[in-house]
Amino acid sequence: MTIAALIVAAGRGTRAGGPVPKQWQMLAGAQVARWTLRAFSRMDRCVVVVHPDDMETAKTAAKGIDCTFVPGGADRAASVRLGLEALAEDPPRLVLIHDVARPCVSPEIIAEVIAALDTAKAAAPALPVTDALWTGDAGRVTGTRDRDGLYRAQTPQGFRFDAILAAHRAHPGGAADDVAVARAAGLDVAITEGSEQNLKITTPADFARAARILEQGLDIRLGNGFDVHAFAEGDHVMLCGVAVPHERGLSGHSDADVGMHALTDAIYGALADGDIGQHFPPSDPQWKGAESHVFLSHAVARAAARGYAVGNVDVTLICEEPKIGPHAAAMRAALAAIIGIEAGRVSVKATTSERLGFTGRKEGIAAMATATLVTA
Numbered sequence: 001m002t003i004a005a006l007i008v009a010a011g012r013g014t015r016a017g018g019p020v021p022k023q024w025q026m027l028a029g030a031q032v033a034r035w036t037l038r039a040f041s042r043m044d045r046c047v048v049v050v051h052p053d054d055m056e057t058a059k060t061a062a063k064g065i066d067c068t069f070v071p072g073g074a075d076r077a078a079s080v081r082l083g084l085e086a087l088a089e090d091p092p093r094l095v096l097i098h099d100v101a102r103p104c105v106s107p108e109i110i111a112e113v114i115a116a117l118d119t120a121k122a123a124a125p126a127l128p129v130t131d132a133l134w135t136g137d138a139g140r141v142t143g144t145r146d147r148d149g150l151y152r153a154q155t156p157q158g159f160r161f162d163a164i165l166a167a168h169r170a171h172p173g174g175a176a177d178d179v180a181v182a183r184a185a186g187l188d189v190a191i192t193e194g195s196e197q198n199l200k201i202t203t204p205a206d207f208a209r210a211a212r213i214l215e216q217g218l219d220i221r222l223g224n225g226f227d228v229h230a231f232a233e234g235d236h237v238m239l240c241g242v243a244v245p246h247e248r249g250l251s252g253h254s255d256a257d258v259g260m261h262a263l264t265d266a267i268y269g270a271l272a273d274g275d276i277g278q279h280f281p282p283s284d285p286q287w288k289g290a291e292s293h294v295f296l297s298h299a300v301a302r303a304a305a306r307g308y309a310v311g312n313v314d315v316t317l318i319c320e321e322p323k324i325g326p327h328a329a330a331m332r333a334a335l336a337a338i339i340g341i342e343a344g345r346v347s348v349k350a351t352t353s354e355r356l357g358f359t360g361r362k363e364g365i366a367a368m369a370t371a372t373l374v375t376a
């Protein structure tokens with residue numbers, strides 16, 4: 001049974017404010033959209049509907065996550081319709097339509113919607129209204145309403161694909177959500193259990209609430225890595241993705257980027273997933289001279305495939321020479337770009353070994369690294 005996720009992310013987030021639309025803003029260490037996409041990473045397919053101006057931003061936010069991008073429309077309903085039409089080229093059996101602005105959606109909420117679709121053509125989570133309801137005007141209460149039978153709608157809203165595609169094609173447009181479209185087409189919609197935690201980030205205050213929810217649910221894994229490369233003939237050393245001019249090079253099967261190797265091993269270590277030599281055997285000629293970002297990207301992708309993102313990393317280079325300080329900012333930026341996190345979560349520092357041992361005798365460079373992985 002194919003299940004597709006359709007994530008609508010083409011809004012402008014005007015009520016949330018900020019320098020960029022809310023889905024591209026940072027939240028508990030990752031962009032809002034990244035949290036949301038990770039929550040659906042176990043679906044068979046994922047289509048993300050984004051504003052045409054945001055295509056590149058969206059691809060960066062989704063780095064390592066398997067999804068395709070479709071340009072959005074003028075309102076939510078139009079964006080959903082465009083996403084459904086894109087999926088219709090190879091129709092799934094079920095589709096879960098979800099607001100990118102609900103990054104705290106839990107696996108349980110998603111599973112309940114899918115389970116309800118065993119017997120219903122449409123199902124969506126909701127919470128019964130618990131507060132008294134008023135009407136108001138100009139800061140004055142003008143009336144009251146009975147809350148019995150009223151629900152607050154959430155997403156993902158799940159459907160048999162053919163049914164919701166036909167419903168959207170028949171709808172004049174402008175619906176607030178897909179349940180409204182489904183009902184207009186006569187579909188019966190099952191209500192599943194929503195959650196207060198599945199909030200939609202709408203105003204600036206919602207970011208702090210969502211961050212608290214995501215941080216509470218975090219499973220943090222920690223790994224360390226250590227590597228050494230000997231000096232050899234050459235005129236530069238590759239360290240943390242930066243070519244640092246030096247009177248000697250480093251010897252190695254790959255580009256001998258000792259810092260990046262230690263960091264890659266730290267990520268494998270956090271996953272309990274072996275080490276760099278196991279994934280890229282030095283006996284394999286295809287890795288001869290390889291650029292080490294290949295190894296680091298591989299470790300990050302393996303973490304993402306298991307539902308983890310890199311939280312922060314810390315690399316220490318141990319050498320008498322070359323001087324690392326002048327290059328540390330460039331190294332942090334290079335590692336951050338490969339991992340797909342902000343540079344503020346990447347530390348690169350250096351120490352000498354007080355002229356003791358092989359690094360003290362300037363025979364080579366050692367590196368140690370620590371990485372944390374966090375779950376979505």
Ligand SMILES: Nc1ccn([C@@H]2O[C@H](COP(=O)(O)OP(=O)(O)OP(=O)(O)O)[C@@H](O)[C@H]2O)c(=O)n1
Pocket residue numbers: 008009010011012013014015016021023049072073074075076079080098099100101102200201202
């Ligand atoms: N043209 C639009 C408008 C909205 N959405 C998406 O629909 C969801 C719910 O919309 P809302 O929370 O209202 O988001 P925005 O439209 O971005 O917010 P605002 O109304 O504050 O601008 C969001 O995931 C949003 O990205 C969309 O895909 N296309």
Ligand SMILES: C[C@](O)(CO)[C@H](O)COP(=O)(O)O
Pocket residue numbers: 076099152153154155176177178200
């Ligand atoms: C679909 C929805 O999330 C249900 O609560 C909501 O209607 C979308 O947000 P909007 O602010 O109404 O566009």
